[in-house]
Amino acid sequence: MTLPLTGVRVLDLTDGLGESCGRYLADLGAQVTKVEGPGGARSRRAEPVVDGVSIPFALRNANKRGIVVDLDDPAGRDRLRELAAESDILIESHAPGVLSERGVGAAELSALAPSLVCVSVTPFGQTGPYRDWAATEQVLYALSGVLSRSGAPGAEPLLPPAGLVEETVGMHAAWSALLAYYDRIHTGRGQVVDLSAFEALVHGFDPGFGTQGSAAAGRSDDFPRNRPDASNFYPVFPCADGYVRICLLAKRQWRGMFEWLGEPEEFADPKYDTIPARFAAADTLHPLIEALFASRTRDQLVAEGAARGVPVGGVLSLGEVLTTEHFDVAGALADVEIATGMHARVPTGYVSIDGARVGIRTPAPEVGEHDAQPEAKRETPAGSASGTRQSGSRPLDGLRVLDLGVIVFGAELSRQFADYGADVVKVENAKFPDGLRQSKRGAALAASVAWGHRNKRSLGLDLRSPEGGELFRRLVAEADVVLANFKPGTLASMGLSYDELAALNPGIIVSESSAFGSTGPWNNRLGYGPLVRAACGVSALWRYPGNEDLLCDGSTVYPDHIAAHVTAIAVLAALIQRTRTGRGAALEVAQADTALVQLGAQLVTESLRPGTVSAPGNSDPFAAPAGVFACAGDDEWCVVSVRDDDDWVRLCTAIGTPELADVPAFRTRSERIRNRVDVDAVLGEWLQTRSPAAAVAQLQAAGVPAGMMLRLPELLTDPHLAARDAYTETHHALLPKALPTAARVARFSAIADPPLRQAPIAGQHSREICADLLNMTTAEVDRLVAEGILQPPATDPSPIGVAASAAR
Incomplete structure (x- = not known):
């Protein structure tokens, strides 16, 4: 098949952070050329390394071409200028100022090639007080608020698995690059994009001030010290052959569990239909479930849970993931050559298009592999565009998205389009309300709805009725995108499959998402983010x-947010292709595939060296000193990462012990790892007498990656986020106070920040949409309201509407 980004040229100057951006664009068909200096990128040595091959590099640079350009040489800089003039997108991860000092920064390249989209991916962005700080994944976990919610109460906070940060940043970079490129298609003008990895984690991984899902009802808003007791959010229970996790969110799921337990009298009160009540009673409820599960196997519990409507999932080790039949049948894992002569079991990719999985086609290039294969000159200039819009308009203006999505994934996916100009119509049925609308705690509206559904319209419609389905088809005929994340087969069962919708509108793009995809033995499993990451090995490493039996990933809904961004990128790529072909596409993303890809380095290493990958805790297997260290004060921590021998010398000088740099037991990285306990003790003793902020400032001034553990409220006052206006406020008439919310993730030079139109109440725009988009008369609408097919809110001005709403 012709991939959606075929013909798009991308220059990839990333080294480590951001490399997965180019990989995903290459998966989607872009010609991505990796530009390295003499000797190759530093990331070619990134651990884990097996038989001389960096596994992260191999995975994040597959499908790319590779050339060498020496930016310290005038001829090399001229070569980069020539390449930029022939390219559409440039992605780079150099420290701020490095390229500009050589005359090939974003400003210089944009002046030379005005149609070029330049994306800068740096740890903290191009501005702000942390601009020149050094960072590792672990440091970003600490600063982003993720670390403060990970770990057991009273114990040291626990770092999540490696790899999730880089892939999260890479996906935000890919979305930003394609959004700017889509804008260029219509304006002819490129622009500069400033992406801060810090902000991508804060707003995009699992935001504390963003869509949280139903389990938020069991959380506290006071963000106590010593971490929340997250084990009860999505509890894990031992069983006959391992562990299982359950997710009891909806009332019907709890009722299934209640019956499974034999309807114990102490839990017969209807108050236990709510998440907060069950959460408060966990000390009594969970022993009953544990006793029920103890003698059954994982497969038995999953099967019986499915029969009863109770979401249950097994907790799998990496070795079990690699041999799971479902991932093999679904094509999520495959045996692939990732380097010359090296084959491994590899996560294949994020997305399927028109039934074909899009993933690895060629191994990562050798250094300079394509130097002798110069790119052909383009027949059409890179900046060719329709010129139908002025630069600075909203890039997705004129698009209409019909949003059938639910809960966190659904809200986040469609919000990306609503924020940047698309008319997103959330189609919802009062008989089957979105779980987000049920997660409110005392207020008339759930905060997650205000965050997740801003800038959208709501149409109350019973899609399962014949007339409701026909109204939806009429909307599809004039729409651009349909988004859904139901159980596989649901759209087809309602007569709304891609083939049926494409017959009405050949340009329609339909994106279907589910927990485990539409093929394979798990295709009908109930799935939420916590069950997905348990089945994919993430949970087994997050402990x-x-x-x-103490998994520490309970306070997050990963991979919901980032899987939504993965899907948004694929939809936008299909829209880009449609500008050339006029044809739509059928897209599918399984949340499990997102988790597998992002845990790729560990899975591949385990496939090559079985039994060698286990939960590392806070000890970086490849660096020392590195990890989470206690500072002065109550539950105050910071993360420090000494990446190499140069960092060690800088650290020794910073903490006033320069003589330690030459101690034989500490001199080299391998020696420090071997003597980890002693070298960690040296740093730990120094940190215990200092506040996290003071310690981090001193270490960063010396060039050592370090970050204080920030709690969620501290993000709102962090000086760097404040300087970059990372937060704003969203208001809603049904909420008692304004909510802090992300102003943006990336800064665009020619795309405005998203507006903040308040989220609709269910069915709020039903009459408006029927009149404006379907040209229906008031009498027609009134009849459908009376019959419950159209569902305006209780405030509907029509007497018929009020009566119908009251009846519901």
């Missing part, structure tokens, strides 16, 4: 070493 303290030696403690298999």
Whole structure:
């Protein structure tokens, strides 16, 4: 098949952070050329390394071409200028100022090639007080608020698995690049994009001030010290052959669990239909579930849970993931050559298009592999465009998105389009309300709805009725995109499959998403983010070493948010292709595939060296000193990462012990890892007498990656986020106070920040949409309201509407 980004040229100057951006664009068909200096990128040595091959590099640079350009040489800089003039998108991760000092920064290249989209991916962005700080994934976990919610109460906070940060940043970079490129298609003008990895994690991984899902009802808003007791959010129970996790969110799921338990009298009160009540009673409820599960196997519990409507999932080790039949049948894992002569079991990719999985086609290039294969000159100039819009308009203006999505994934996916100009119509049925609308705690509206559904319209419609389905088809005929994340087969069962919708509108793009995809033995499994990451090995690595039953990923809904961004990128790529072909596409993303891809380095290493990958806790297997260290004060922590021997010398000088740099036991990275306990003790003793902020400032001034553990409220006052206006406020008439919310993730030079139109109440725009888009008369609408097919809110001005709403 012709991939959607075929013909798009991308220059990839990333080294480490941001490399997965180019990989995903290459998966989608772009010609991505990796530009390295003499000797190759530093990331070619990124651990884990097996038989001389960096596994992260191999995975994040597959499908790319590779050339060498020496930016310290005038001829090399001229070569980069020539390449930029022939390219559509340039992605780079150099420290701020490095390229500009050589005359090939974003401003210089944009002046030379005005149609070029330049995306800068740096740890903290091009501005702000942390601009020149150094960072690792672990440091970003600490600063972003993720670390403060990970770990057991009273214990040290626990770092999540490696790899999730880089892929999260890479996906935000890919979305930003394609959004700017889509704008260029209509304006002819490129622009500069400034992406801060810090902000991508804060707003995009699992935001504390963003869509949170139903489990938020069991959380506290006071963000106590010593971490929340997250084990009860999505509890894990031992069983006959391992562990299982359950997700009891909806009332019907709890009722299924209640019956499974034999309807114990102490839980017969209807108050236990709510998440907060069950959460408060966990000490009594969970022992009953544990006793029920103890003698059954994982497969038995999953099957019986499915029969009863109770979401249950097994907790799998990496070795079990690699041999799971479902991932093999679904094509999510495959045996692939990732380097010359090296084959491994590899996550294949994020998305399927028109039934074909899009993933690895060629291994990562050798250094300079394509130097002797110059790119052909383009027949059409890179900046060719329709010129139908003025630069600075909203890039997705004129698009209409019909949003059938639910809960966190659905809200986040469609919000990307609503924020940048698309008319997003959330289609919802009062008989089956979105779980987000049920997660309110005392207020008339759930905060997650205000965050997740801003800038959208709402149409109350019973899609399962014949007339409701026909109204939807009429909307599809004039729409651009349909988004859904139901159980596989649901759209087809309602007569709304891609083939049926494409017959009405050949340009329609239909995106269907589910937990485990539409093929394979798990295709009909109930799935939420916590069950997905348990089944994909993420949970097994997100724990303290030696403690298999205390998983520490309970306070997050990962991978919902980032899987939504993965899907948004694929939809936008299909829209880009449609500008050339006029044809739509059928897209599918399984949340499990997102988790597998982002855990790729560990899975591939385990496939090559079985039994060698386990939960590392806070000890970086490839660096020392590195990890989470206690500072002065109550539950105050910071993360420090000494990446190499140069960092070690800088650290020793910074903490006033320069003589330690030459101690034989500490001199080299391998020696420090071997003597980890001693070298960590040196740094730990120094940190215990200092506040996190003071310690981090001193270490960063010396060039050592370090970050204080920030709690969620501290993000709102963090000086760097404040300087970059990372937060704004969203208001809603049904909420008692304004909510802090993301102003943006990336800064665009020619795309405005998203507006903040308040989220609709269910069915708020039903009459408006029927009149404006379907040219229906008031009498027609009134009849459908009376019959419950159209569902305006209780405030509907029509007496018929009021009566119908009251009846519901």
